[in-house]
Amino acid sequence: MALIKLTALSYDYPNTRGLDQLNLEINSGDFVCLMGPNGSGKSTLLRILSGLENASQGDYHFDGQAITADYLANPQDRQRLHQQIGLVFQNTDVQLFNTSVAEEVAFGPRQLGLSDAEVAQRVTDCLDLTHSSDLRERVPYQLSGGEKKRVALASVLALNPKVLLLDEPLNGLTIAAQQQMLTLLQALRAAGKTIVMASHNFKQVQAIEPRFVIFNVAHQIQADLSAAELAAQPEQQAELLTL
Amino acid sequence: MTLKQPNKLPDWLEQPNQLSSQRQRHNFLAHNQQHLQQLLARLSQPLPAVQSKKWQLSPAMSLVRLGILVLLIALTNNTGWLWLLGLLIAGHLLLLSPSQFRRFCRSWLMSTVIALLIVLPSYWLVGSATVLLFGFKTGLILASTQYYRLTTTFQALLSGLKALHCPNILIMTLAIAITYLRMLGHYLLQTMQALDMRLVAPAKHPYRLIGTLFGNLFLKSQAYALELYAAMEARGFNGHYVNQPTTTNRWHDVLTLTPYLVLVTLFIFGRYYGIN
Numbered sequence: 001m002a003l004i005k006l007t008a009l010s011y012d013y014p015n016t017r018g019l020d021q022l023n024l025e026i027n028s029g030d031f032v033c034l035m036g037p038n039g040s041g042k043s044t045l046l047r048i049l050s051g052l053e054n055a056s057q058g059d060y061h062f063d064g065q066a067i068t069a070d071y072l073a074n075p076q077d078r079q080r081l082h083q084q085i086g087l088v089f090q091n092t093d094v095q096l097f098n099t100s101v102a103e104e105v106a107f108g109p110r111q112l113g114l115s116d117a118e119v120a121q122r123v124t125d126c127l128d129l130t131h132s133s134d135l136r137e138r139v140p141y142q143l144s145g146g147e148k149k150r151v152a153l154a155s156v157l158a159l160n161p162k163v164l165l166l167d168e169p170l171n172g173l174t175i176a177a178q179q180q181m182l183t184l185l186q187a188l189r190a191a192g193k194t195i196v197m198a199s200h201n202f203k204q205v206q207a208i209e210p211r212f213v214i215f216n217v218a219h220q221i222q223a224d225l226s227a228a229e230l231a232a233q234p235e236q237q238a239e240l241l242t243l
Numbered sequence: 244m245t246l247k248q249p250n251k252l253p254d255w256l257e258q259p260n261q262l263s264s265q266r267q268r269h270n271f272l273a274h275n276q277q278h279l280q281q282l283l284a285r286l287s288q289p290l291p292a293v294q295s296k297k298w299q300l301s302p303a304m305s306l307v308r309l310g311i312l313v314l315l316i317a318l319t320n321n322t323g324w325l326w327l328l329g330l331l332i333a334g335h336l337l338l339l340s341p342s343q344f345r346r347f348c349r350s351w352l353m354s355t356v357i358a359l360l361i362v363l364p365s366y367w368l369v370g371s372a373t374v375l376l377f378g379f380k381t382g383l384i385l386a387s388t389q390y391y392r393l394t395t396t397f398q399a400l401l402s403g404l405k406a407l408h409c410p411n412i413l414i415m416t417l418a419i420a421i422t423y424l425r426m427l428g429h430y431l432l433q434t435m436q437a438l439d440m441r442l443v444a445p446a447k448h449p450y451r452l453i454g455t456l457f458g459n460l461f462l463k464s465q466a467y468a469l470e471l472y473a474a475m476e477a478r479g480f481n482g483h484y485v486n487q488p489t490t491t492n493r494w495h496d497v498l499t500l501t502p503y504l505v506l507v508t509l510f511i512f513g514r515y516y517g518i519n
Contacts, residue, residue, distance in 0.1 A: 052436050075277075075445075083262055083443040094433035097459045111444045112263060118255075125253040141462055159443060160260045191257045 001064060003028045003163070003194055004049060009058035011044055018044040020219045021058070026196065028162075031189045033205050034198040035240055036215030036222070042198035043090060046165045049196065050087040051078060083112070086161035090168045090198075092152035096140035101132065101151050104140050108159040126154040131180055145172040153181070157188075164188065166197040170204060178204050202240040214240070263444060276435065283432035286425075302403030304496040305395055311503045312387040315510055316380055324510070325379055331502065332386050343393055351389045355382045397421060419471065427464055434459065 002025035011018040098104040209227035216222040
């Protein structure tokens with residue numbers, strides 16, 4: 001059974017369509033890269049998958065459970081969903097609100113009711129994994145854009161979610177930091193995590209051979225291809241390089 | 244790009260989490276947070292103001308029309324006049340699309356009820372006739388302002404103020420205040436959503452969390468104010484708003500305003516002839 005299943009899912013903004021009749025199945029352990037032009041609906045889809053928005057039409061099932069407005073209105077159900085899905089926002093500025101980086105990463109595990117030793121362990125591990133140990137005592141508000149991205153990922157990883165949703169995680173990072181981030185994502189994939197990532201950096205993402213879900217300007221899924229299938233389509237590749 | 248060998252992940256990250264489900268201890272906080280989030284979400288996606296092209300007035304004339312209507316409604320106590328003005332407003336409402344009309348009805352009803360219950364409670368002590376008269380007047384004033392709000396964009400409002408020779412400092416203050424409030428609302432909404440995503444159990448220290456949230460909002464607002472000022476200066480803003488060229492023709496404006504001018508004339512001189 002697919003972990004995430006979307007059936008004829010649409011989303012409407014006032015006077016504009018955000019997503020149009022999406023049908024998509026994502027299995028546990030998949031690494032999906034959402035690609036497409038600006039405004040094609042990648043971020044909107046991530047917000048729906050994370051339960052921050054409700055679809056206007058169609059169905060969304062997560063692990064067999066229908067995610068509806070009623071389901072999300074119940075705080076316990078919503079929290080249960082958020083324990084399993086972590087989202088790194090495109091604008092990580094909004095995601096960091098604690099007084100130090102260590103506090104920021106510890107925030108999630110503390111809510112889970114873990115012991116102080118476990119929380120401390122998770123903080124150290126996540127900061128190491130994201131190469132942010134040197135930022136430990138810094139104030140998140142004063143970090144640079146790239147540093148905020150790394151800390152935001154660490155704070156989501158600390159919750160150990162089953163699914164990681166990443167909205168443009170490579171933006172604002174140096175080439176070296178992009179490589180570190182992709183290496184980490186590859187390790188997470190090997191550990192069985194499901195990763196859904198929106199990105200414009202086709203060249204960089206290509207290296208980890210994800211499944212490509214490509215959106216068009218009409219907010220529909222234009223193609224759903226494995227890395228091997230995409231490799232056999234040079235026109236499609238050329239199109240992705242121009243994004 | 245070639246990637247190095249994947250990092251060694253800690254054991255806890257390779258094992259699935261035990262899902263915990265704890266009862267919400269601070270229900271009122273969770274509910275209030277949800278309500279605030281819904282309100283901010285609604286405000287962050289306002290429906291665009293639409294006006295029928297055929298009856299489009301220049302921004303300045305729209306403001307003048309609103310001013311005349313509000314003044315006439317506020318000044319008259321004659322029920323006949325109020326009916327007449329009510330009919331005029333109803334005529335405008337007929338030009339709205341069905342979806343806009345529904346939005347108008349919702350916001351008008353809500354604002355009128357709030358005004359009668361909270362803003363004008365003293366009228367309830369005077370008597371039913373006064374309540375009816377002032378309730379009707381309040382309803383009409385709110386109807387004309389809601390109609391204006393539904394059919395006028397923020398840029399058109401600024402443009403109208405400029406055309407009516409409103410001081411630049413006032414226009415600038417208004418422009419910055421609205422942009423600023425919208426940005427802060429959006430920031431607060433996104434922060435609350437991010438918090439919601441990581442608040443995977445009832446908050447241990449909810450009040451501390453609220454303090455942190457608004458502390459961040461304050462820091463962000465300060466930083467944004469400085470950035471906004473620098474960006475405006477960098478783009479050569481000198482405190483003067485350029486008047487946008489109007490797309491409607493003046494004769495059309497004058498013709499559309501004629502009924503209102505007739506009403507104003509009747510209102511002023513009608514007293515001598517016993518009309519008012």
